[in-house]
Amino acid sequence: MEGLTPFQRVLEARREQYNARFRMARHRNRSLSPADVLAHLHTRVGPVVAAAGGDPVEVTDALVELSFAAAERDALSSPVFDVLPALAGFVGAAPRRVPAAVFNAALHLADADLAGWLRTLGTLGRLIAPSAPDRLLAAGAVAAWRHGLARLRASALTAAAGLAPDLRAVALGVSSPVSDAALAALAADPWAEPNARGAVAVRAVRRVGAFTGFGGRFRRPPVVQAVGGRWFAVADQTWELVADRFGAALLPVPGLPPGPPGVPELSLRPGGLVVDDAGPGGALALPELASATSVAGHGGTLAVTTAYSHAVVFVARTT
Amino acid sequence: MMCAVDGYQHVSRAPTLPGGAHHAHADEFDVAALYEGPYGQARTGDAPLDEKLRQAYFWIVNHAIISPHYDIEFHDGPSAGVTLGDSKARLTLPSGQSYSSFVLIPLLTFAVRRRCLLVGGPGRGKTASAVLMGVLAGYPLTEIRRAMQHGHPQLTIADLLGTPLPADLVRAERLSDIDIAWRRWLSMRVKIIDEYNRIPTRTQSALLTLMSDGYAEVFDQVYEAADAAWYLTANDDAGGGTYQVIDALKDRIDVVVQALPFNSRFLGELVTRVEQRLRPEELVPPEIVFSEAEHERMWSEILRVPLPAAVRRRLEFFTAQFELLEGAGEQFEYRTKDTARLAGVDPHLLAAADTGRDRLADLGAQTLGGVSVRALQSVLAYAKALAYFRDRAEVGLDDLRAVLPFVLHDKLPADDRSPAFDQPSHSPYRTDRVSWLRHLFDRACAEYDRLDLDADDPVAAMLEEFERGLDGVGEPEVTARLARIEGVLNEWARGRKLYGHVHDDALALKYLHQRYVNYRAWLRWKG
Numbered sequence: 001m002e003g004l005t006p007f008q009r010v011l012e013a014r015r016e017q018y019n020a021r022f023r024m025a026r027h028r029n030r031s032l033s034p035a036d037v038l039a040h041l042h043t044r045v046g047p048v049v050a051a052a053g054g055d056p057v058e059v060t061d062a063l064v065e066l067s068f069a070a071a072e073r074d075a076l077s078s079p080v081f082d083v084l085p086a087l088a089g090f091v092g093a094a095p096r097r098v099p100a101a102v103f104n105a106a107l108h109l110a111d112a113d114l115a116g117w118l119r120t121l122g123t124l125g126r127l128i129a130p131s132a133p134d135r136l137l138a139a140g141a142v143a144a145w146r147h148g149l150a151r152l153r154a155s156a157l158t159a160a161a162g163l164a165p166d167l168r169a170v171a172l173g174v175s176s177p178v179s180d181a182a183l184a185a186l187a188a189d190p191w192a193e194p195n196a197r198g199a200v201a202v203r204a205v206r207r208v209g210a211f212t213g214f215g216g217r218f219r220r221p222p223v224v225q226a227v228g229g230r231w232f233a234v235a236d237q238t239w240e241l242v243a244d245r246f247g248a249a250l251l252p253v254p255g256l257p258p259g260p261p262g263v264p265e266l267s268l269r270p271g272g273l274v275v276d277d278a279g280p281g282g283a284l285a286l287p288e289l290a291s292a293t294s295v296a297g298h299g300g301t302l303a304v305t306t307a308y309s310h311a312v313v314f315v316a317r318t319t
Numbered sequence: 320m321m322c323a324v325d326g327y328q329h330v331s332r333a334p335t336l337p338g339g340a341h342h343a344h345a346d347e348f349d350v351a352a353l354y355e356g357p358y359g360q361a362r363t364g365d366a367p368l369d370e371k372l373r374q375a376y377f378w379i380v381n382h383a384i385i386s387p388h389y390d391i392e393f394h395d396g397p398s399a400g401v402t403l404g405d406s407k408a409r410l411t412l413p414s415g416q417s418y419s420s421f422v423l424i425p426l427l428t429f430a431v432r433r434r435c436l437l438v439g440g441p442g443r444g445k446t447a448s449a450v451l452m453g454v455l456a457g458y459p460l461t462e463i464r465r466a467m468q469h470g471h472p473q474l475t476i477a478d479l480l481g482t483p484l485p486a487d488l489v490r491a492e493r494l495s496d497i498d499i500a501w502r503r504w505l506s507m508r509v510k511i512i513d514e515y516n517r518i519p520t521r522t523q524s525a526l527l528t529l530m531s532d533g534y535a536e537v538f539d540q541v542y543e544a545a546d547a548a549w550y551l552t553a554n555d556d557a558g559g560g561t562y563q564v565i566d567a568l569k570d571r572i573d574v575v576v577q578a579l580p581f582n583s584r585f586l587g588e589l590v591t592r593v594e595q596r597l598r599p600e601e602l603v604p605p606e607i608v609f610s611e612a613e614h615e616r617m618w619s620e621i622l623r624v625p626l627p628a629a630v631r632r633r634l635e636f637f638t639a640q641f642e643l644l645e646g647a648g649e650q651f652e653y654r655t656k657d658t659a660r661l662a663g664v665d666p667h668l669l670a671a672a673d674t675g676r677d678r679l680a681d682l683g684a685q686t687l688g689g690v691s692v693r694a695l696q697s698v699l700a701y702a703k704a705l706a707y708f709r710d711r712a713e714v715g716l717d718d719l720r721a722v723l724p725f726v727l728h729d730k731l732p733a734d735d736r737s738p739a740f741d742q743p744s745h746s747p748y749r750t751d752r753v754s755w756l757r758h759l760f761d762r763a764c765a766e767y768d769r770l771d772l773d774a775d776d777p778v779a780a781m782l783e784e785f786e787r788g789l790d791g792v793g794e795p796e797v798t799a800r801l802a803r804i805e806g807v808l809n810e811w812a813r814g815r816k817l818y819g820h821v822h823d824d825a826l827a828l829k830y831l832h833q834r835y836v837n838y839r840a841w842l843r844w845k846g
Contacts, residue, residue, distance in 0.1 A: 020601045021602065024602065027595045096359065100354075103358035104356030107356050107357070137354060138350065152348065152349070155349035
């Protein structure tokens with residue numbers, strides 16, 4: 001076996017096991033082509049094993065298994081494989097953990113900015129020592145939040161608190177380090193821009209939801225309610241509405257939970273004028289809200305629905 | 320059962336047992352949830368080993384061993400059930416998470432590193448099950464196959480344990496000069512002996528030393544073997560092998576489990592395996608493989624699962640039923656089945672002469688022996704392991720009830736000639752030992768409840784009082800305690816039949832009495 005790379009030697013030694021695994025993958029995905037798998041192993045897995053360091057058997061085992069799992073899901077061409085060379089050191093340090101984690105996260109980001117997240121993860125991989133996969137995954141979670149996973153907000157803020165300011169900056173997509181104070185500002189205001197220095201004003205910050213005919217979730221225009229500091233949209237069924245500066249998600253729930261109604265600091269006036277009752281944000285005229293069918297508010301955020309749209313419009317006092 | 324297309328690499332997601340003692344509900348989408356999914360679990364730190372053990376169980380039942388039986392039943396509230404056929408066969412639909420003994424018992428054996436005998440007809444998956452346990456321990460398949468010992472009439476001690484190096488044999492002047500090439504399997508954490516009842520008797524003796532004492536001896540050289548989970552297979556454990564298995568070797572086996580027949584409704588799964596040339600043992604996901612350190616840690620964690628006194632008392636009461644044989648001795652202590660057996664007398668013949676007790680009500684009349692200390696140790700280990708597997712904070716009565724029949728299967732010999740087996744509803748117990756043992760335990764528990772021993776147990780109270788120590792206890796108090804002991808015994812003497820548990824309790828009171836007598840003598844000497 002002279003002249004073979006460590007990767008090729010592992011393939012040779014574990015040929016029987018990998019062949020068995022291939023048969024199983026092919027059983028699940030009849031269109032799986034042996035040539036495609038071989039090409040994938042050669043062009044996308046081999047280089048990662050070569051660059052990863054660590055135990056080539058463990059790394060190869062982990063990446064080959066991941067490849068078969070992806071092949072079964074018709075995901076051999078997943079862009080996640082493209083970021084693995086940039087994370088090779090982490091793959092070598094935690095072969096079972098890091099690649100699987102990135103692939104799993106990619107599934108959650110499928111409806112968000114996956115490409116952007118993978119780019120950011122690659123950048124983070126170059127800044128973090130390969131011996132610290134925990135830090136990479138924590139920073140990756142903050143980046144996942146920034147690239148659209150609003151549901152991660154609370155957990156990502158906790159993860160961000162444990163990162164250095166420069167890593168926070170990369171994860172949050174800003175050019176200057178994010179201080180603890182800036183992080184606290186993000187935690188206090190779901191609509192705030194990281195490191196924002198602009199004046200506070202009432203702004204239309206997000207529209208969430210659409211008609212099912214256009215790929216949305218609502219068959220008829222919803223109404224909105226704020227309960228216990230959370231947002232709910234009620235149409236044919238009830239949805240929890242998770243939204244912040246970075247993204248939004250609609251999660252089906254069995255019904256409205258018990259809890260106190262929201263206490264808004266903004267109000268909707270006739271003609272679609274949104275006014276900051278506390279003062280600093282001023283007012284914003286949004287004529288489309290003139291025919292509101294429901295208004296719910298909590299803190300510096302107001303959510304409004306109208307008879308002419310399937311979207312919930314969020315207006316907030318923010319920077 | 321999940322079909323092959325659901326993926327052999329799929330491991331059941333945690334928690335596999337919602338509502339367990341050590342797992343909180345976690346619906347929140349957090350960083351951990353972000354990195355979990357079908358491509359594998361990426362949790363930081365070590366996963367709880369009980370969860371990993373359950374994942375291993377579910378992987379095996381879903382993908383490896385086609386055993387769609389749930390004969391170890393647990394109930395979470397009332398369970399539905401139906402009665403089928405002329406024999407009124409009861410089919411229970413358990414309301415709690417229940418398990419297949421053929422998978423669970425070997426897995427618990429793996430966890431506690433004890434000795435499991437798998438019995439059943441050929442082709443039922445006994446060897447495959449044992450091989451899977453080797454894979455769970457992290458050994459490559461080829462190594463497991465190489466290390467597996469196959470019983471056959473020509474198997475020698477050297478084949479089993481190791482051979483002296485030929486060069487040493489020529490040169491050596493003393494036995495200690497001879498180095499032995501020990502067999503690789505001796506150092507493994509999973510040891511498999513296929514068809515152990517085909518091993519010649521002399522070789523069985525060498526195996527006995529290894530199984531019971533953990534060392535092997537060849538040419539005066541001793542090899543200390545690693546702690547291991549043992550799996551022995553036999554097509555027929557009732558003497559149908561080439562050689563009779565020596566009793567001492569049988570006694571070292573902690574647990575016996577039967578491979579249940581193949582359910583024809585699951586032939587489709589077999590077809591898929593044949594067509595796809597799928598061999599589950601080649602496809603065990605790494606997430607359910609236990610490193611040596613994890614194996615060791617799991618055993619330590621199992622040992623820490625507490626056995627509450629209330630559960631322990633039920634086991635004591637059950638155990639006490641079987642050893643008494645009034646006609647076997649004259650002195651109180653020797654009135655046991657063991658005395659009869661050592662004298663070469665069939666305990667059944669002496670038991671038949673007993674006229675004082677109701678032989679149908681007396682559980683002890685159904686056995687030819689009692690429960691040994693070794694068997695009790697096995698019961699405790701497996702009950703703790705099952706409670707651990709079920710994520711319970713302590714061993715429950717249901718855990719004890721579940722494992723007891725498999726541990727006592729070959730250790731509590733039934734007296735098939737006992738009139739108890741002649742009752743129509745009990746005749747199946749002559750062949751179905753698991754149900755018989757479970758029935759015995761249920762009967763013992765019912766009797767324990769009838770006697771209200773949880774609330775009123777004077778012997779337990781006296782033992783507790785003694786356990787608190789004798790510091791500062793004066794002679795008047797000692798005399799009072801002695802009088803109480805004698806009072807209880809005198810009360811029993813007035814008409815109470817001598818059952819096994821009464822025999823044990825009387826001996827316990829004699830023990831207490833003797834301790835107090837000695838202490839009182841010391842007090843008087845001290846002056």
